Amino acid sequence: MKKLVILFGLLLSIVANAQNTEGVATYVRKEHWIKITNRLTFLSQEQKDREAQTWKNWEEDNKGIKMKLTFTPNESLYTYLSDEPEEGGYSWRKSDFFVYRNFEKDKKNDIIEMLGKTYIVEDSLHAPIWKIGDQIKEVAGYICMKAETEDPIKKQKIVAWFAQDIPIPAGPEMLNSLPGLILELDVNDGDVVIEATNVAFKKITPDDLKLPKQKGKKMNDAGYNTLLKEQIAESMTAHRNPFGWSRIRY
Amino acid sequence: MKNICLPAVFCLITSVLYAQNPVSPARFTLQGRAVDTLAAPLAESTVMLLSAKDSSLVNFTRASSNGSFAFKNVKSGNYVLKISFVGFIPYNEVIKPATDAVMDLGDLKMKPITRELFEVVVRTAKAPLTIRGDTIEYNASSFKVPPGSTVEDLLRKLPGVQVDQDGNIKAQGQDVKRVTVDGKNFFGNDPKQATKNLQAEAITKVQVFNDKSEQAKLTGIDDGKKEKTVNLELKEEFKKGGFGKITAAAGPASNKVSPRAEVKASYNKFNAKHQFSLVGLGNNTNQQGLSRDDYQDFRGSNAYNANNNADFGFSNNYFYFSDSGDEGLGIPVSGRQGVGFSKNAAGGANYNFDTKEKKWSGSYYYNQTRLQLDARRLSDFTLPQSQYTKDEASNQTNFNGNHRVSLRYEQQLDTMRTLVFINNSRYGIGNAFLLRNQNLTRSNGAITNNRSTNASDQRQFASSNSLIYRIKMHKKGRSFAVSGTYEVNTNNATLNLDSYNTYSGPITQADKSPDIHQDQKNDIVRSEYKASLQYVEPFAKRFFWETFFNFSLRNDEVNRDVFNRGDSRYVRNDTLSLYYKNNYIYNRLGSSVRYSYKGLNVSAGLASQRFTLNGEYQSYQPGQINRVFSTLIPNVNINYDLKKNRYLYGGYSVNVQIPTSRDLQPIINNTNPLYVNVGNPDLLPQLSHNVNAGFQYFNPGSFMNLYVGLNAAKYVNQIVYSQNTDAQTLVTVIRPENLSGGSNYGSYIGFGFPLKKTKATLDLNGNFNIGDNPTRINGVLNATRSQSYYTGARLSLTPVEWLTFYGNANLGFNYTQFSINPDRNQNFTNNNYGGELTLKLPHDLYINTSMNYRVSKNALLNFDQRIPLWNASVYHILGKAKRAEIRLTAVDMLNRNVAVSLNQGANYTQSETIQTLARYFTVGFTYNMRGVKASMRRESY
Incomplete structure (x- = not known):
């Protein structure tokens, strides 16, 4: 009798599983370029202040770019929400950016267009080392806990807020492997903030998680990290911002 | 479950x-x-x-x-x-x-979190709630209190905290015994002291916890008693700042040049909402106005504004940046070295207040320049049957002072509606004294020598006021905008003109023209009322339909009185005196459709335009003008953002250029008695059919870039300046008229690539331009074809941190053909070679030196000028904080500086040489509160 109850419960949970553990989360990614420019070591304080004072109203008007994360308990795909023109009606081309994760097989597959090329990064997950904090807050209707890590290549402090009651190890950008779905990311104290606006649970088909066919330079994590490291160092030597449009994603 | x-x-x-x-x-x-x-x-x-x-x-x-x-x-x-x-x-x-x-x-x-705390703080206020053991931390910014509120007001807002009428605080039901600020006691032990005196704005976090009693802390013996404590964490005011900068330099008199001095100072103060700045400068080293950086520092968040354009429709300018110099309403920005000898002074104050809902900005700026200009101009004129040369020497002293006020107010009425008000005004006073000596030499050797003096004085006032209202509709992409503009311009000027002619060579009586002694008075008032409407409808997915309407009514009123002096009589000159009044009405209605998707933006549209001119003038031959001019203007635009940072664009447009007031007013301007300008009230707007296309590529990985562009224009009713030169007196009357058939073709290319990544870069560029411009010379149609070819190379060497070198070579060649006299075709070259070296030596010592070699040649004018300019400076950055700099500067060490330019007109080529400030030396000192940085590299980040 007891076994039957468990079996029944198990069946029920599979149904529930589809409803509560797969779906699409929508995010808004806002880049705060004044803060990023302020970190460029080759600029003088005068130049940094000038940038900040001149462009502050423009930055305030920045509405951000919408991103989406399609997730199931075992897989996730993160990319731009849509190619439709933004509110002003003018359409900018978005660089290819697809981040695929398979938690079951411990695999990643990213398609990243930057620096004038398309890179295809395949490797195992290499989860970051997360530190769990004691703060809670609400994001998009979910109570989230705070976790922190550091990007060893871009030297960024990363704060993630993960939902306690969405038991999915997925997350936006290239971050994942927390006990719950990451609903907010804060890179370097607000330089870039990616915040979920909505989580919609629905049945996900394999097609929703399919990467587009793309040609590009294949590499693994180590190769990709070396590329970033070199490009950042070169740009800083040449007094250019390594981050930004068609450059490295901050 | x-x-x-x-x-x-x-x-x-x-x-x-x-x-x-x-x-x-x-x-x-x-x-x-x-x-x-x-x-x-x-x-x-x-x-x-x-x-x-x-x-x-x-x-x-x-x-x-x-x-x-x-x-x-x-x-x-x-x-x-x-x-x-x-x-x-x-x-x-x-x-x-x-x-x-x-x-x-x-x-x-x-343990459960109290429901109130959880629901209110976490759910409703969306405030991160930090729990550290017993401590609960509130984020102060999540609880909105009106500006000027005290911490007490803030505490009242916090869930789980009560403040009674006397200011006593209770947290989670217990009395708060202590309030600390950043962990320290604030004015003794009365918790109310802190909460009543501190501004809520200064607080970032409020922490509530149980602390050991003061007694226990003092004795070190934990008596087990806990006291409810509130700690207030102060904001780190990283957004608040103030800084100042001053640079002063002076040098002795040397080599016929009087002592030189320059000073520039600025001060800025700002926080998250306010920006206040002051700027001032003075010099006699030809530094006119603010540099781009100075301008940005001065105007702050108002340096560049979107939403400033009140004229909707085709050729929308998203940026509104005034660089039109002293005549414009905006603060002149140049940073260029002026020519001649000038004394300059400027100063201003700017204040910006920015919040999300309201943005205020106001600025006042005054600048003045006293310019001494000694020029020599050699020209070679081609007429249908003859030719002549002109040798002109002039010296003039000009004074110009301008007061500028600019105001801007932007209000976000709600999430959908925005209101912008912009006012830019200028009041300018100026006077000038010009002494000119012109020799016109005919091919037979007969010479007319003209000596003239102009003493002038003018006062100008100009103001532009716009109100723009924009509504975003609920349907995404649908929007409506309306604007109204009022502009006014007044100009009161007087001119005292004296002109004497003498003659030499085989001259006849008919070759002579009379001397002139006149007093001229001009009063001009121009006002313009404008209105614009715009409506955008997203009628299908990725398709936008834009409709616009522009209306403008302009009134010009000119009163010109000219009096002849001489023979002890003061007589009104009826030929030159004039009273003139006209109205221009301009209407444009247009519509366009745009498709936007995945980086491709294509738009096509058509507008209908109608221009009505009504005028009447009283002069020696009174008259009336009534003209209507209608035209259709198509517009096509393509922008394509391709993969791998490639960008393609192209377009076809018809531009309509409305004649300027100066060209329309039938005023006879005899300021230079040998070259008289006459306005043409019959002038129609100029139409040009423009086609352009281009391609750009930039690779941020390899730092390689390429850009190519093509443009072509064909003119209908081109406004050209036809000339009538009296074959005998050589007095030329220049009058604008409409002529069709002109065209212009141009192309440019640029290619830059690293020779060695981060260390050496080579940039190559080239462009050519072919222009065909018809003009009437003495009634004969003259097609002037001018071709110009430019090519340049720039080498940037940045091998090490302590050395940078920039070298450039630019070659320019011009070839001009005149159809009325092919024998007179001529060419000239402008070549420029330069190099700049910066060295960083130990102990914060820097050396910068630059060499520029300019070659200007025109064979026909027998003109060949080669000017080397060698500048150098040595500077030392002082102190640990690197806030001060001392600098020795040597400008034009070879003492060769003169301003030379070669140019061509409808039927002439000309060389101009202006005596300009040459060799001088200064010692300068800079103090910058934010630190001085040696600029080793030319930066574009």
Whole structure:
């Protein structure tokens, strides 16, 4: 009798599983370029202040770019929400950016267009080392806990807020492997903030998680990290911002 | 309840997935059960195992339906077990190395967060709530209080905190005994002191916790008593600042040049909402106005504004930046070295107030220049049957002073509606004295020598006021905008003109023209009323339909009185005196459709335009003008953002250029008695059909860039300046008229690439331009074809941090053909070679030197000028904080500077040489509160 109850419960949970553990989360990614420019070591304080004072109203008007994360308990795909023109009606081309994760097989597959090329990064997950904090807050209707890590290549402090009651190890950008779905990311104290606006649970088909066919330079994590490291160092030597449009994603 | 067994299933998967520890002997199983204070299970709690060292996540799982959880195969060590459950205070327990294979922690009781705190703080205020043991931390910025509120007002807003009428504070039901600021007592022990005196704005966090009593702290003996304490954490005011900068330099008189001095100072103060700045400068080193950087520092967030364009429709300018110099309404920005000898002074104040809803900006700026200009101009004129040369020497002293006021107010009425008001005004006073000597030499050697003096004085006032109202509709992409503009221009000027002619060579009586002694008075008032409407409708997915209407009414009123002096009589000159009044009405209605998707933006549209001119003038031959001019103007535009940073654009447009007031007013301007300008009230707008296309590529990985562009224009009713030169007196009358058939073709190309990444870059560029411009010379149609070819190369060497070198070579060639006299075709070249070296030496010592060599040649004029300019400076940055700099500067060490230019007109080529400030030396000192930085590199970040 007891076994039957468990079996029944198990069946029920599979149904529930589809409803509560797969779906699409929508995010808004806002880049705060004044803060990023302020970190460029080759600029003088005068130049940094000038940038900040001149462009502050423009930055305030920045509405951000919408991103989406399609997730199931075992897989996730993160990319731009849509190619439709933004509110002003003018359409900018978005660089290819697809981040695929398979938690079951411990695999990643990213398609990243930057620096004038398309890179295809395949490797195992290499989860970051997360530190769990004691703060809670609400994001998009979910109570989230705070976790922190550091990007060893871009030297960024990363704060993630993960939902306690969405038991999915997925997350936006290239971050994942927390006990719950990451609903907010804060890179370097607000330089870039990616915040979920909505989580919609629905049945996900394999097609929703399919990467587009793309040609590009294949590499693994180590190769990709070396590329970033070199490009950042070169740009800083040449007094250019390594981050930004068609450059490295901050 | 539904996914009753899911946690167990998930737990299995995740523990397999996330157990990062390989199998080894010293391992144990950690298990327990998450329950609430009444021992009811907390199913599905998140259970995390953290490293005790740095609280990094080692493993995680979910509790099962009965709250139980287990970590198997855990490596022996120090851990922190953390359990979280929505609505409960996170549970933390330190796990010491295990002694048994299984460590059972039993029931782990979690305390609920007070409902009020949870619902109000976390859910409603969306404030992150930090729980550290007993401490609960509120984020102050999440609780809105009106500006100027005290901390007491802020505390009243916090859930779980009560403040009574006397200011006594209770937190979670207990009296607050102590308020600290950044952990320190504030004015003794009365908690009300801090909360009543501190501004809420200054606080970033409020922490409520139980602290040991003062007694216990003093004696070090914990008496077990706890006091409710509130700690206020002050904001780090990183957004607040003030800074100033001053540079002063002076040098002795040398080599016929009087002592030189320059000073420039600025001060800025700002915080998140306010920006205030002052700027001032003065010099006699030809530095006119503010540099781009100075301008940005001065105007702050108002340096560049979007939404400033009140004229909707085709050729929308998103940027509104005035660089039209002293005549414009905006603050002149140049940073260029002026010619001649000038004394300059400027100063201003700017204030900006920016919040999300309201943005205010106001600025006042005054600048003045006294310019001394000694020029020599050699020209070669071609007439249908003859030719002549002109040798002109002039010296003039000009004074110009301009007061500028600019105001801007932008209000976000709600999320959908925006209102912008812009006012820019200028009041200018100026006077000038010009002495000119012109020799016109005919081919037979007969010479007319003209000596003239102009003494002039003018006052100008100009003001432009716009109101723009924009509405975004609920349907995404639908919008409506309306604007109104009022502009006014007044100009009161007087001119005292004296002109004498003398003659030499085989001259006849008919070759002579009379002397002139006149007083001229001009009063001009121009006002313009404009209105614009715009409506954008997204009529299909990715398609936008824009419709616009522009209306403008302009009134010009000119009163010109000319009096002849001489023979002790003062007589009104009826030929030159004039009263003139006209109205221009301009209407444009247009529509366009745009498609936008994935970086492709294509738009096509058509507008209909109607221009009506009504005028009447009183002069020696009174008259009336009534003209209507209608035209259709198409517009096509393509922008394509391609993969791999390639960008393609192109377009076809018809531009309509309305004649300027100066060209329309039938004024006879005899300021230069040998070259008289006459306005043409019959002038029609100029139409040009323009085609352009281009391609750009930039690779941020390899730092390579390429750009190519083509443009072509064909003119209808081109406004050209036809000339009538009296064959005998050589007095030329220049009059604008409409002529069709002109065209212009141009192309440019640029290619830049690193020779060695980050160390050496080569940029190459070239362009050519072919223009065909018809004009009437003495009634004969003259087609002037001018061709110009430019090519340039720039080498940037930045091999090491302590050395940079920039070298450039630019070659320019012009070829001009005149159809009326092909024998007179001529060419000239302008070549420029330069190099700049900067060296950083030890002890913050820097050397900068630049050499520029300019070659200007025109064979026909027998003109060949080669000017080397060699500048150098040595500077030392002082002090540990690097805030000061001392600098020795040598300008034009070879003492060769003169301003030379070669140009061509409808039927002439000309060389101009202006005596300009040459060699001088200065010693300068700079103090910058934010630090001085040596600029080794030319930066574009």
